[in-house]
Amino acid sequence: MSAQPATTAASSETIVSIEGLRKSFGEVEVLRGVDLRVGKGEAVVIVGSSGSGKSTCLRCINRLEEPTAGTIRVGGQEVTGPKVDLNLLRRRIGMVFQGIHLYPHKTALGNVTLALRKVVGLGKDEAEHKARHHLEVVGLAHKADSYPAELSGGQQQRVGIARAMALEPQVMLFDEPTSALDPELVGEVLNVMVRTKEMGMTMIVVTHEMKFARDVADRVVFMDHGAILAEGTPQEILINPQHQRIRDFVMRSHS
């Protein structure tokens, strides 16, 4: 199988590199040596059964989970180093959660401006200007003053994307961004993600949306029992899978 980025969208510059990543929760080894490189502008989709370690792998990249062993670099800087400034680093790694996790006491605008003001240090006007721009990109400029509870799940997740994108990260991590949504709301979120990709953002996406993986991914990574079983183009992995394990998975996903 090929480890090369499959499309021209991806340049040779590596944004994320993961080497020998291991993670144990107590006795349970969830990641058993993962190696992955993601080029600038590349969209990598990680698929696999639940419990295969996809989310944990993603969460190690910004150290929401503490890796047990291995090296992770983002933009050439070591994430796993002992003296790394985690807050500075996380600013450059956007994350979108399955549970969305908007701040319920803040409006859509307030959700997006918070880090711009308190992390980047922008003034009120500048932060709001920037936040409105990013809400517009996700099609929610008109909802800037709405509270999360007043938005649909799909709208909430789009605010979640705007919140992360506003910091102009080097890479966006999507952790099952549509899994908690009603089926009819999934499309609007996926559309925003396609748009994010078209804007040249480097993306790592954990998802069960096979259509998204087939249509949007530059590369698909199949994880199984805490390791990468195969990676390649969507064609290679999802349409003509070589492994029986993956064939079974793809079959189940279609049903």
Place this chain on the structure above:
Amino acid sequence: MDQIVRYFFDFQLMSAYWPDILRGFLITVQMSILTVVIGIPLGLVLAVLRLYGIRPLNWLIIFYIDFFRSIPQLVLIVLAYFALPYFGLVLEPFTATVLALAIVLSAFAEEIFWAGINAVSKGQWEAGRSTGLSFTKTLAYIILPQVVRISIPPLTNRAIGISKGTTLGSVVAVPELLNVTSSIQSNVANPTALTVGALLFLLLFLPFVRFTRWLEHAYSHPRS
């Protein structure tokens, strides 16, 4: 009916003793406000310190809150006034009472804030931290505003309950409202002063309750 008026609403008596009653009332107001203003912020500080999870400090905090929630306030006031002098700390009756009540309130407030902090989902922390906010900034801007809102009703209950404990100050001869009014009652064999005292307690706590409702509203946000 005449009897009731004579016993509980003797206006002559009221006007005669009004200056004394008012003085007692003002002392009660001062003690209540000080208890709340010291006790609740101290509880918040303890809850936040506990959150940082420094092992020996946490044991101390947990011992503190368990101890002061268990011990009767009356005993604590008596200890503060009569026992502390043996350790070289002589307190005015007023100060001893406020100190004891504020400490008890802080212990209860800590538990309320702690429960509130735990009620905010872990995802809120992760969302904040993932944008580069530090632990402290995430706490200040994301977690605590949500905690304060859910903590206001139980804190109000506790604050009122413990502020009423200012009446216990009479055991160390604080001339607070109940002390004054019940003395008058004994002296003149008429409970009118107590009636006035009760009305003044209402006058003190009703605005306080209204204020906390307003506070609750100020911190509210639409919820699904």
